[in-house]
Amino acid sequence: MSGEWNLPWEGACRCGQVRIRVSAPPLLTMACHCRGCQRMSASAFSLSAAIPGEGFAVTQGDPVIGGLHGIHRHFFCPHCMSWMFTRPHGVEFVNLRATMLDDASWCVPFIETCTEERLPWATTPAMHSFGKFPPMTDYAGLVAQYAEKGSRPAP
Numbered sequence: 001m002s003g004e005w006n007l008p009w010e011g012a013c014r015c016g017q018v019r020i021r022v023s024a025p026p027l028l029t030m031a032c033h034c035r036g037c038q039r040m041s042a043s044a045f046s047l048s049a050a051i052p053g054e055g056f057a058v059t060q061g062d063p064v065i066g067g068l069h070g071i072h073r074h075f076f077c078p079h080c081m082s083w084m085f086t087r088p089h090g091v092e093f094v095n096l097r098a099t100m101l102d103d104a105s106w107c108v109p110f111i112e113t114c115t116e117e118r119l120p121w122a123t124t125p126a127m128h129s130f131g132k133f134p135p136m137t138d139y140a141g142l143v144a145q146y147a148e149k150g151s152r153p154a155p
């Protein structure tokens with residue numbers, strides 16, 4: 001039932017020059033505790049929502065590549081340099097940094113990854129924790145469970 005997600009969602013970077021729209025429900029929400037996410041998000045962990053590629057659009061501005069400039073493309077606002085989303089290599093989804101959404105209050109991480117690297121005090125209410133990343137074979141089950149039980153925006 002996509003209706004309960006109250007789509008579409010709008011979002012923007014810190015300065016507002018880049019705007020995005022989400023028109024498909026997330027597959028999963030995640031907190032990542034890896035050192036790379038700690039540095040790039042200037043925080044204890046990154047919070048992201050995996051959005052199917054066809055349900056994600058940049059509606060204003062022209063984000064640029066930043067981060068590691070590697071095969072996983074990290075996109076930033078060219079003006080305020082907010083890390084906005086990542087297009088991971090070889091997959092059909094976009095990892096949107098959930099706090100770009102105009103309303104991110106509903107976004108509770110469903111899984112957390114790289115807990116081996118987490119700051120000792122940094123805990124989340126995620127239902128599933130992984131020391132590194134879930135094995136590829138786990139993702140279908142996690143996505144199905146998230147579709148059932150994942151947190152939703154308030155109606």
Ligand SMILES: [Zn+2]
Nearest residue numbers: 013015077080
């Ligand atoms: Zn900006």
Ligand SMILES: [Zn+2]
Nearest residue numbers: 032033034037
């Ligand atoms: Zn990470």
